[in-house]
Amino acid sequence: DAKTTQPPSMDCAEGRAANLPCNHSTISGNEYVYWYRQIHSQGPQYIIHGLKNNETNEMASLIITEDRKSSTLILPHATLRDTAVYYCIVRVPPTDKLIFGTGTRLQVFP
Amino acid sequence: SAVISQKPSRDICQRGTSLTIQCQVDSQVTMMFWYRQQPGQSLTLIATANQGSEATYESGFVIDKFPISRPNLTFSTLTVSNMSPEDSSIYLCSVEGRTGGDEQFFGPGTRLTVL
Numbered sequence: 031d032a033k034t035t036q037p038p039s040m041d042c043a044e045g046r047a048a049n050l051p052c053n054h055s056t057i058s059g060n061e062y063v064y065w066y067r068q069i070h071s072q073g074p075q076y077i078i079h080g081l082k083n084n085e086t087n088e089m090a091s092l093i094i095t096e097d098r099k100s101s102t103l104i105l106p107h108a109t110l111r112d113t114a115v116y117y118c119i120v121r122v123p124p125t126d127k128l129i130f131g132t133g134t135r136l137q138v139f140p
Numbered sequence: 141s142a143v144i145s146q147k148p149s150r151d152i153c154q155r156g157t158s159l160t161i162q163c164q165v166d167s168q169v170t171m172m173f174w175y176r177q178q179p180g181q182s183l184t185l186i187a188t189a190n191q192g193s194e195a196t197y198e199s200g201f202v203i204d205k206f207p208i209s210r211p212n213l214t215f216s217t218l219t220v221s222n223m224s225p226e227d228s229s230i231y232l233c234s235v236e237g238r239t240g241g242d243e244q245f246f247g248p249g250t251r252l253t254v255l
Contacts, residue, residue, distance in 0.1 A: 064243070073144075073232050073246030074183065117182070126171060126236055128244060130183040 033057060033120040039135040042112075048105040050134050052118030055099040062121045063094060064128065065103045067114040074117065077103065108138045142167055142235050144247035152253045153223055160219045161250045163233035168213035170236065173244070174206070177230040186231075189216045223254045 035053045042048040054063060062081050066074040078085055078092045080101070085092045091104040105112055117133040143166040153159050163172065174186040186206055187195040195208040209217045220227050230249040236242075 071230075071249075071251075073234075073248050076243035076245065079243065125188065126244070127173070127185055127188065128234075129185065130175075132182050 033061075033129065034118045034131045036116075036118050036131060036134045038132065039137070041137050041139060042105075042108045044110055044138055044140050045107055048103075048108040048112065048136060048138070050103040050105075050116050050118075050136065051100065052102070053100045054118070054120050057098050057120055059098075060123055062123075063092070063098075063101050064119040064121050065090070065092065066117045066119065066128075066130075067112075068117065068133075069111075069114045077116075079121070108136075110138050110140065112136065113138045142169065142245040144233060144235060144245055146231075146233060146247040146250050148250060149248065150251040150253075152255060154255055155224055157223055158219055158221045159223065159252060160217050161231050161233075161252075163216045163218070163247055165214045165235050170213070172210065172216045172236075173234045174208065174216070174218045175232045175234065175246075177232065177249070179228070183232065186218070220252065223252075225254045228252055228254045 062079050064079040065077040068074045078090050080092045080094050094101045115133040115135050117130050119128050145164045147162045172189045175183040176186055177183045185198050186201045187197045189195045189208045189210040191210045191213050207219045230251050232249045234244045234246045
């Protein structure tokens with residue numbers, strides 16, 4: 031079973047920051063938090079991952095709470111092309127399996 | 141990153157037949173994964189395919205229904221056997237990135253419709 035819960039949908043205005051929350055209250059100390067997105071009819075695309083510290087790359091920032099029970103994916107300047115389903119996933123070592131939850135459908139509007 | 145291709149990209153099949161889906165990677169990888177995505181749903185892991193050993197299936201999936209081959213480090217196949225309309229889904233393969241917690245890469249998927 032998925033170890034994450036996310037809101038089913040969110041809206042965001044183009045150019046604004048999109049903040050997507052995720053709860054993973056049962057996460058273990060060696061389990062990573064991963065974010066992927068899936069644009070309609072395509073394979074999921076990796077966005078970012080982290081263990082304890084906040085992370086930033088060219089696509090997004092990942093903020094993980096100190097107790098690691100929740101995290102937030104931040105798209106700093108959302109564009110229409112960011113409209114997709116965003117999945118927050120806890121990756122379980124050593125199998126490296128990704129167990130997908132239901133995700134958040136982000137709609138970016140003009 | 142890894143470049144992954146799948147064949148076929150889509151197919152329409154008759155009930156009771158079988159379809160074999162191919163996944164080709166442009167680099168050698170140890171772990172490959174097969175997922176199913178039913179219409180309007182999230183992805184569900186079917187099995188993990190490691191070269192040189194039997195695939196490891198998740199709960200609810202069995203080898204007789206979804207036999208998997210992994211003949212080398214760049215290729216795998218998933219067969220959907222004795223298909224029914226309930227097998228209509230997108231089937232995706234994914235591969236590990238570098239070891240140590242890095243990303244997995246997904247193929248474009250195979251869209252299967254069973255009539």
